[in-house]
Amino acid sequence: MSDYNIEYLDFLESESIHILREVAAEFNNPVMLYSIGKDSSVLLHLAYKAFYPGKIPFPFLHIDTGYKFKEMIEFRDYYTKKIGVELIVHQNTESQAMSFRSEDAGSEEYIYYKKTKPLLEILRKHEFDVAIGGARRDEEKSRAKERFFSYRNQEGIWDPKNQRPELWHTYNTRIKKGEGVRVFPLSNWIEMDIWQYIKREKIEMVPLYFAQQMDLIERNGVYLQVGDHVQPQKGEKVFSRMARFRTLGCAPSTGAIFSSAKDLDSIIKELEKEKISERQNRVIDNNSLSAMEDKKREGYF
Amino acid sequence: MEENKMKNKELVRLTTAGSVDDGKSTLIGRLLYECNAIYSDQLELLEKIRKKNGGEDLDFAFLLDGLSAEQEQGITIDVAYRYFSTDKRKYIIADVPGHEQYTRNMVTGASNAQVALILVDARKGLLRQSKRHLFIASLLGLQHVAIVINKMDLVDYSQAVYDKIKRDFVEFSIKLNISNLTFIPISALKGEMVTKSTGKMPWYKGWILLDYLENIQVVSERNLIDFRLPVQIILRPDQDHRYYAGLVESGVFRKGEEIMILPSRQKSIVKSIILGLNQVKEASAGQSIVFSLQDNIDISRGDIVVRQDNLPRIASRFEASLCWLDKRPLDLSRTYILKHTSKEIRCSLDVLRYRINTDNLHRKKAKTLHLNEIGRVIINTNEEILFDPYIQNKNLGNFILIDEISNNTVAAGVIIKDKKYANEDIASSVKKKGAILWLTGLSGSGKSTIANKVFDNLQTKGIDCEILDGDVIRQNLNNHLGFSKEDRLKNMEIAGFLANMLSKHGVVVIVALISPCKFKREEFKNKFDNFYEIYINASLAVCEQRDVKGLYKKVRQGEIVNFTGIDNVYEQPKTPDLEVKTDKLSVDEAVDKVTKFIKNKLKLFI
Numbered sequence: 001m002s003d004y005n006i007e008y009l010d011f012l013e014s015e016s017i018h019i020l021r022e023v024a025a026e027f028n029n030p031v032m033l034y035s036i037g038k039d040s041s042v043l044l045h046l047a048y049k050a051f052y053p054g055k056i057p058f059p060f061l062h063i064d065t066g067y068k069f070k071e072m073i074e075f076r077d078y079y080t081k082k083i084g085v086e087l088i089v090h091q092n093t094e095s096q097a098m099s100f101r102s103e104d105a106g107s108e109e110y111i112y113y114k115k116t117k118p119l120l121e122i123l124r125k126h127e128f129d130v131a132i133g134g135a136r137r138d139e140e141k142s143r144a145k146e147r148f149f150s151y152r153n154q155e156g157i158w159d160p161k162n163q164r165p166e167l168w169h170t171y172n173t174r175i176k177k178g179e180g181v182r183v184f185p186l187s188n189w190i191e192m193d194i195w196q197y198i199k200r201e202k203i204e205m206v207p208l209y210f211a212q213q214m215d216l217i218e219r220n221g222v223y224l225q226v227g228d229h230v231q232p233q234k235g236e237k238v239f240s241r242m243a244r245f246r247t248l249g250c251a252p253s254t255g256a257i258f259s260s261a262k263d264l265d266s267i268i269k270e271l272e273k274e275k276i277s278e279r280q281n282r283v284i285d286n287n288s289l290s291a292m293e294d295k296k297r298e299g300y301f
Numbered sequence: 302m303e304e305n306k307m308k309n310k311e312l313v314r315l316t317t318a319g320s321v322d323d324g325k326s327t328l329i330g331r332l333l334y335e336c337n338a339i340y341s342d343q344l345e346l347l348e349k350i351r352k353k354n355g356g357e358d359l360d361f362a363f364l365l366d367g368l369s370a371e372q373e374q375g376i377t378i379d380v381a382y383r384y385f386s387t388d389k390r391k392y393i394i395a396d397v398p399g400h401e402q403y404t405r406n407m408v409t410g411a412s413n414a415q416v417a418l419i420l421v422d423a424r425k426g427l428l429r430q431s432k433r434h435l436f437i438a439s440l441l442g443l444q445h446v447a448i449v450i451n452k453m454d455l456v457d458y459s460q461a462v463y464d465k466i467k468r469d470f471v472e473f474s475i476k477l478n479i480s481n482l483t484f485i486p487i488s489a490l491k492g493e494m495v496t497k498s499t500g501k502m503p504w505y506k507g508w509i510l511l512d513y514l515e516n517i518q519v520v521s522e523r524n525l526i527d528f529r530l531p532v533q534i535i536l537r538p539d540q541d542h543r544y545y546a547g548l549v550e551s552g553v554f555r556k557g558e559e560i561m562i563l564p565s566r567q568k569s570i571v572k573s574i575i576l577g578l579n580q581v582k583e584a585s586a587g588q589s590i591v592f593s594l595q596d597n598i599d600i601s602r603g604d605i606v607v608r609q610d611n612l613p614r615i616a617s618r619f620e621a622s623l624c625w626l627d628k629r630p631l632d633l634s635r636t637y638i639l640k641h642t643s644k645e646i647r648c649s650l651d652v653l654r655y656r657i658n659t660d661n662l663h664r665k666k667a668k669t670l671h672l673n674e675i676g677r678v679i680i681n682t683n684e685e686i687l688f689d690p691y692i693q694n695k696n697l698g699n700f701i702l703i704d705e706i707s708n709n710t711v712a713a714g715v716i717i718k719d720k721k722y723a724n725e726d727i728a729s730s731v732k733k734k735g736a737i738l739w740l741t742g743l744s745g746s747g748k749s750t751i752a753n754k755v756f757d758n759l760q761t762k763g764i765d766c767e768i769l770d771g772d773v774i775r776q777n778l779n780n781h782l783g784f785s786k787e788d789r790l791k792n793m794e795i796a797g798f799l800a801n802m803l804s805k806h807g808v809v810v811i812v813a814l815i816s817p818c819k820f821k822r823e824e825f826k827n828k829f830d831n832f833y834e835i836y837i838n839a840s841l842a843v844c845e846q847r848d849v850k851g852l853y854k855k856v857r858q859g860e861i862v863n864f865t866g867i868d869n870v871y872e873q874p875k876t877p878d879l880e881v882k883t884d885k886l887s888v889d890e891a892v893d894k895v896t897k898f899i900k901n902k903l904k905l906f907i
């Protein structure tokens with residue numbers, strides 16, 4: 001401390017906290033998107049720190065597709081209660097959205113009706129003018145150009161070519177009524193930083209991130225855990241392996257990886273050797289070469 | 302052991318710039334690839350694309366150009382951020398496209414960078430864009446700039462080519478403020494001199510690119526001297542406690558020490574500092590913290606905490622370099638929102654001193670700035686801001702301008718200094734405004750004395766001004782008028798007309814006239830721009846005692862009638878813009894008061 005050195009993680013933490021405070025100070029009605037995954041957990045922890053010893057001054061929002069892992073929902077309810085934050089859970093219950101089968105998870109229509117549409121609906125209903133999300137620039141290449149403060153027009157649409165330049169850490173937070181901003185305080189974090197920080201801060205996580213014996217099937221080159229939302233179909237063989245999840249989403253579209261990493265240290269070690277990008281096991285991004293960008297334009301996180 | 306390695310890694314932020322087709326994406330792709338920051342599935346994808354397009358080498362550009370529109374057009378539109386690390390350091394790259402029209406991206410990328418890599422095609426050498434990139438690096442105060450001469454494989458790794466390019470750059474950069482300029486010849490495609498050398502350029506004795514990045518000094522970038530903590534938000538966990546949260550922009554502060562809040566200048570002692578969830582004894586530049594004070598004083602967002610013996614500049618008028626970022630050009634007649642630290646205030650751009658031609662660094666007179674143009678301006682804010690010059694403290698010396706209607710970020714600014722403008726600037730800024738200082742008051746109250754001295758003060762500062770003295774007007778212009786009520790009104794009207802005419806042409810007009818009719822003065826106030834009613838107030842007794850012109854004596858002897866204050870009513874101003882009590886102040890004090898008032902109104906630093 002004597003030479004006032006700032007470690008890399010401290011820099012990232014300070015940057016994210018600064019952004020969260022700008023949001024709370026400048027916007028009327030912020031909400032934080034909470035997806036229960038590792039990035040969301042870090043974001044929640046940062047929000048807790050940013051306003052401590054005060055309370056987090058905005059609610060959390062979870063868009064439930066109805067196809068989330070059971071462990072995720074349990075963890076969500078347990079953890080938000082423990083920290084003491086207001087949680088809004090929203091699900092699109094229109095017949096169109098309810099008609100999807102688990103095999104549809106990850107398809108364009110599924111994403112739109114189960115995630116994008118209900119998100120835009122609830123943002124509008126509560127008149128949230130800013131939604132804070134845990135997306136990182138290293139996740140996917142269209143995200144590499146994302147701003148901390150990403151501007152959306154009145155329809156919630158993202159125009160990648162018409163974003164405000166962001167200079168120094170002097171952020172333009174002005175919007176007109178009805179417009180919105182998506183804020184990504186974790187923009188500069190990479191996957192390794194997330195795990196290092198979780199370890200350093202001893203942040204609680206959904207158990208699915210840690211290796212356990214799982215019943216799996218292989219479908220479209222992805223290993224799915226057999227459970228409430230995933231049942232073996234004709235010709236699919238169930239087998240049991242030590243596995244864990246690197247990212248968490250809808251059970252029918254989130255692939256597990258074979259792993260024996262049961263704790264944070266071994267996850268970090270595994271990650272150092274890992275040469276496959278984290279979204280490889282997500283069906284959603286692989287539809288087309290510009291899949292993510294198209295979804296983001298529509299309003300997906 | 303591994304943990305230590307992870308923990309002590311230093312962060313280096315770099316920005317790249319280059320022209321189209323000089324292989325920037327290839328270089329970044331190569332860096333990421335060699336530093337193991339590309340995943341195998343991403344490489345497979347590249348392989349797939351290579352096969353599809355029938356190319357020979359992997360096209361790293363595809364990996365990097367994120368938006369489908371850019372892939373279709375084969376150009377990079379926007380700043381993208383890349384991440385890689387070595388055992389020693391973590392790197393964040395702002396990957397800035399090279400198109401000439403995208404200068405705003407370079408400014409964006411450079412604003413947070415410590416190092417700039419400027420790419421040059423060995424076959425093309427120093428281009429217009431390269432000059433622009435160098436200039437921006439210098440403008441934004443980057444400490445390290447490396448000229449990376451790429452595609453050396455296409456010029457047979459020739460030393461002569463390298464030498465020529467180096468000479469050209471050195472010659473151009475002499476005019477710029479860049480302290481550490483380094484030249485590195487590479488071939489990004491073949492991987493030569495990027496992370497290793499295979500001996501293709503035995504004549505080159507300098508750094509390999511990665512070694513250069515690993516070894517530059519970046520620690521000293523943070524300002525640990527000038528303590529500045531802008532308050533971002535106030536936290537109230539319960540009714541009895543108040544905490545203030547913010548990012549320490551520069552300097553260090555400690556628990557128990559006395560600090561000062563600006564602009565209110567209230568002082569207090571730091572009661573506690575909280576970093577994350579822990580109480581700490583001190584906090585330094587770069588840390589987002591929470592603090593509390595011993596006294597319950599009024600603090601709001603935008604206030605800045607400092608130490609009494611090291612204050613920032615405080616001004617509502619300052620000079621800045623401006624890079625215009627918006628399609629709609631700068632409009633000098635409009636107001637903009639200026640965001641500086643955690644404060645937003647309204648401002649106008651008073652003077653556009655010049656535009657800089659980045660090709661040759663020539664300064665040119667200009668009426669506006671268009672997208673991607675850089676100029677020097679003088680800015681007036683409607684309240685004072687607290688800043689340091691950018692060169693001293695980047696975090697307190699930068700600002701952005703926001704269009705009030707579109708809410709777009711239209712300009713990025715770097716504050717140069719806060720005083721000592723050239724005379725022509727003062728003159729031209731006043732020229733736009735002009736003003737009428739209407740000194741009203743009884744005969745003998747001191748109007749003419751004050752007017753003459755204020756006139757001298759302004760004139761020596763190069764400001765166009767004029768005096769309209771009641772006596773002089775009556776002797777020369779209105780010698781047909783008497784002292785009846787009608788004639789007095791006429792006299793006032795003529796003086797007012799004249800004053801307004803001069804003021805409109807940028808003259809500061811000082812009127813010294815008894816002007817007893819209140820409604821006429823009110824009318825002027827409403828009708829004329831920059832009309833200031835200044836009440837030169839001395840009691841009748843004092844005026845009569847002074848009796849400089851011997852008029853009161855004549856009145857008392859009955860030689861003059863209709864004399865204001867005696868047998869003609871002087872209607873006192875109820876709410877003058879300024880009141881100067883000459884029976885309480887010395888002449889110098891009174892003159893000083895009026896001079897200060899007008900300086901403030903015209904926002905002059907003289």
